[in-house]
Structures are given as C-alpha cells and as structure tokens.
Amino acid sequence: HIIKDAGIPRGSYYQYFDDKADLYFYLLEQVRHRAVAALQQVMAKHHGDLFAAMSEFFGLTIDALVQGPHAALYRNVFLHMDFHSASKMAGSPLAERPRGHHEIHQYLLANIDRRQLRIKSDDDVSLLIRQIVGMFMQTIGYFYSRQTKGKEVTVAELKQRTNQILDWLQYGVASKGERH
Template sequence: MPKVTFLNLPEDKRETLIQAIRQEFSRVPLYQASITNIITAANIPRGSFYQYFEDKEDAFFFLLNEQVKEDKNNFISLLRQNNGDLFDTMSEFFRLILTKEDTHHFLKNIFLNMTHKIESAYARIFIDIEEDGSFKEEVSSLIDQSTLNISNDRELLYVMKIIIAVTLRNLIEKFARDLPYEEAMNNYYLEIDLLKRGLKH
C-alpha cells in the first residue's frame, strides 16, 4: 500500500507519479522494472519515491489494485446489463480487456508474468472473499443463479473459480502467442460455451 505521504500529494503531482509508474510497468514486468526510470519520468528525487512507496513491488501492486478496482466496476456494470447472466458477462468482459488500448502493455506484462500473489489480486475483480471464507454479497447477489446448475453459494464460488481459470488461461495464451483479436475471442467463446453446456451427456 502507498504511504500516507503519497495520498497527501497534490493531485497533479500524484497523477504525474502514477503515470511514471504505469509507463515503467507497461514497458517491462515487475522484476525488470527500474525505480530510476520511474523517478526520472516523474522528475522526483530517489528519496521521495521511498517516502511514497516501500519499494517497486509496493508501487506495482498499488497500480494493479487501481486496475482491479476499475475492472471490477466494469464487471459489475456488465453483470447488471446482462441481467445476471454470468456467461454473457464473462464473454463481454474478456472482449473489453482485449480492446483496452490504454492498458494493453501493462496487462500483457501482468498476464505473462503471473505469480500467485498477482493472480490473487486480479481475481478480486470476480471473487471477493469475506473473512469467514464466504463470497462477498456485492457480486454474488447480481448473478442469476437460477440459470446455473448449482445448489448453494459454495458451489457458485467454485463455478467462478473454474471460469476465472479459463479466462486467465485464455488471456495468457492471447498475449503469449500474440493471437489476433478474432482468434482469441473465438477460442474463449468455445471454452465458455463448453462450460455453459456441460461436458457430459
């Protein structure tokens, strides 16, 4: 988490630093990123960076969490637009991620250098877990569970985990193989349709 000094920065200075961080993590993945490049782009002393963040990983996860907040709002909006249809929502969300030009390189570096910590942070778009291990009401209440072959919230949680795994794998494949948009979408539609129809007669 960024330090209080970062949150207290004037908006223009804070935005300049955020842009510098985004630029660096769009250029290279976390482990290759350079604090020198960030402070040069933001035109701040090295010491100032450490007044705002613990280290480059702290800055990276701040940026990732901001991305997660934006994408979660998009996901919830799509769920509402699709009247809780989980499969239609996920297909539209996947398309949205592929067509976001402004975050393309940042997302590519996320998906091609996925760690458990990064995956857990990104998955909060779809699954937010309460301290007791239950699915947060915010998303689950919007999903039309009557269309799903499930009996309870625990099964809904595992349905979400399966769909998230398929979604992340398709995003990784798209960026790793540099698939054309249409091919990536068709691959995802096929897998989502297989899940929707079930895999056994």
C-alpha cells in the same frame, strides 16, 4: 514510465512506495478497481446472466489488455509474474483474500440469476466462478505465450476462444443423452 503513469511526482516516489514492485502492485490495484466497476455494470446490464455478462466483460478486458493504454504493463504482469511476486500480491498463504476480491466474489454470489443455472449452492456457484476466471486467465496466458513465440493471435481469435470455452461451460460438450 511506471512512476509517470501512476501520476506521482518523481520526488515523492520514495515517500509513498518501498520499491518499483510496490508501485507496480499499486497500479495493478487501480486497474483492479476499474475492472470490478466494469464487471458490476455488465452484470446489471445482463440482469444476472453470468455467461452473457462474463462474455461481454471478457471482451472488454481483452480489448484493454491487448490494445489499451496499459497493454505493456499487462503483458509484463502475465509474462513475468513469479512465485515471489504472486505471493506479495496475494499476501501470506494464511491471510484472508484481499478485501476487494472478497467483495467482488460476494457481489457475484448475490447478483447471479441462479434460475438460469442447474447449480444453486454458494459453494457450487463459487466453484463455477473460479472455473470461469481460471479459464480466462489461461486464455490470456495462451495469448502471451503464443506472442513470445512469434505466433500471432488476433483479438478476434482470442475473444472467439474465450466465448467457445464459456459456451462449453454453459452448455457442456457431451452429446445429448451422454451422462456420466
């Protein structure tokens, strides 16, 4: 099904790819391109409001991951990604990030309305972006982990969990006046 989904004639497969893993990562790169375009759209729609944009983007992404036409592919990525596969996807530890990751990170840095944030430096905003993305990845991992144990998590529950954590990041969890 992977070769068919890629839209590549079966006879041409070996001409373009070394193995199924190579094709798999090609498909994931195509998915990433669509995700980047969607993120740029929601950032523009929300005029740089990082939290509103990420809430909408994560909602769209959850729909695609859980209910979209490639849901089985995404499930396999989250459940079966190992160190070797992740290393291949990320390149060598000494290499720079793939160009697309750098581009989207730079896009976010340039387009987030920092007037809405207490942090201003690129380093601080970069750390916030990594925290938000990490939270989302953990939430998706939670979904698939629960699923493999036979415990149902609905799309609505997954979205609510994501929005709850975004809310915690945006507004904090300490009582008013509590500061450390």
